[in-house]
Amino acid sequence: MQVVSISSLKGGVGKTSVTLGLASAALAAGIPTLVIDLDPHADATTGLGVHPAGQLDIGHMIKGSRKADLAANVVPSGWLAAHKHDGAPLPVLDVAMGSAFSGIYDRPDLGRRDLRRLSTILANADRDGKAPYQLVLIDCPPSLNGLTRMAWTASSRVLLVAEPGLFSVAGTQRTLRAIELFRSEFAPALVPAGIVANRVRSGSNEHAYRLGEMKTMFGELLLSPTIPEQANWQQIQGAAHPIHQWPGDSAKNSSALFDKLLESVLTQGATRSRLYRG
Numbered sequence: 001m002q003v004v005s006i007s008s009l010k011g012g013v014g015k016t017s018v019t020l021g022l023a024s025a026a027l028a029a030g031i032p033t034l035v036i037d038l039d040p041h042a043d044a045t046t047g048l049g050v051h052p053a054g055q056l057d058i059g060h061m062i063k064g065s066r067k068a069d070l071a072a073n074v075v076p077s078g079w080l081a082a083h084k085h086d087g088a089p090l091p092v093l094d095v096a097m098g099s100a101f102s103g104i105y106d107r108p109d110l111g112r113r114d115l116r117r118l119s120t121i122l123a124n125a126d127r128d129g130k131a132p133y134q135l136v137l138i139d140c141p142p143s144l145n146g147l148t149r150m151a152w153t154a155s156s157r158v159l160l161v162a163e164p165g166l167f168s169v170a171g172t173q174r175t176l177r178a179i180e181l182f183r184s185e186f187a188p189a190l191v192p193a194g195i196v197a198n199r200v201r202s203g204s205n206e207h208a209y210r211l212g213e214m215k216t217m218f219g220e221l222l223l224s225p226t227i228p229e230q231a232n233w234q235q236i237q238g239a240a241h242p243i244h245q246w247p248g249d250s251a252k253n254s255s256a257l258f259d260k261l262l263e264s265v266l267t268q269g270a271t272r273s274r275l276y277r278g
Ligand SMILES: Nc1ncnc2c1ncn2[C@@H]1O[C@H](COP(=O)(O)OP(=O)(O)OP(=O)(O)O)[C@@H](O)[C@H]1O
Pocket: 008, 010, 011, 012, 013, 014, 015, 016, 017, 018, 039, 043, 140, 141, 142, 198, 199, 200, 227, 228, 229, 230, 231, 233, 234, 237
């Protein structure tokens, strides 16, 4: 089970959109996936179109982490209803729902025991390799407070999302430093899975300049492909639809980008794990 946090210090750069794009690519590839919505705003939960039937949200599971039953409280994504599986078994795409309640853990002073709460839930769910997931994507809130740190403690990789702008590039550098510090203190197995540049405008000189800067600064950590600014993005997300099932060429192009990005995240992360261990 590979656990990937999708993070950025800066808000609104596209963490949730990238999480949803990767979840859509994983669904299309038949990779059994769980999305954990750790942001109290619960945008990923909305985008994944869940219809809860009495399940606990992730905040309440975290509160009772030692006894939390992940399998009993995940909700299948509404995306599955429209998924064409041609008679094959329906793939797994579950959601651990977000809610404002998780906000009680988004404090800067969370202790070591609290930081381990999400890891405990995942470890209990995966005892004897029992969890049905190959991939776990954690959509983080835009801060370095308790929830993001809890997500990092439970993850082997952190995927950073950045827009190619001055403050976002500087924020990414700070986040990389924070990951490095966190790794040495709390999570020796944690490595950056890379940086995905989002909302790239192809005609923008500023974006081209910042992308060049990011390449120089971050080297192989800057993932390929980058994700362009897309006009119909909000419409697709508002309809709680996976990009892979949306009609039209532009959605098809985006789907192909997320397929590649998923592959990049999985393989680049593995390479970096080896590098860090070495
Ligand atoms: N590549 C893109 N093209 C067009 N619009 C985008 C793109 N990526 C994100 N957006 C839009 O930008 C807004 C912010 O994106 P998103 O919610 O994914 O960011 P976030 O980092 O998760 O934000 P937050 O920090 O609030 O959680 C959304 O309305 C989303 O639809």
